[in-house]
Amino acid sequence: MDPDQTVVLTVVSSESEAEVVCGLLRSAGIECAYRDTDAIESSLEDFTAAGPREILVHAEDMDDARALLPSSEG
Secondary structure, eight states, X not given: OOGGGEEEEEEESSHXXXXXXXXXXXXXXXXXXXXXXXXOOOTTTTTOOOSOEEEEEEGGGHHHHHHHSOOOOO
16 A cells, blocks of 8 residues: 555554554455554654654545444544
């Protein structure tokens, strides 16, 4: 997946959560990927893959991808 042709769908708190979200998206036929964010909150950030992850999708899939994710609104 070319990062230059993607948009950030959401940010999740960990790699395991990113795997779950991407699994859901892929099961619906939506290509996705995830990457580290710039906001890792650890003094060990250079040594470990901890912290938030950005979920990436193609821009044209954004609406369909959002519809699959649970809403955090009330």
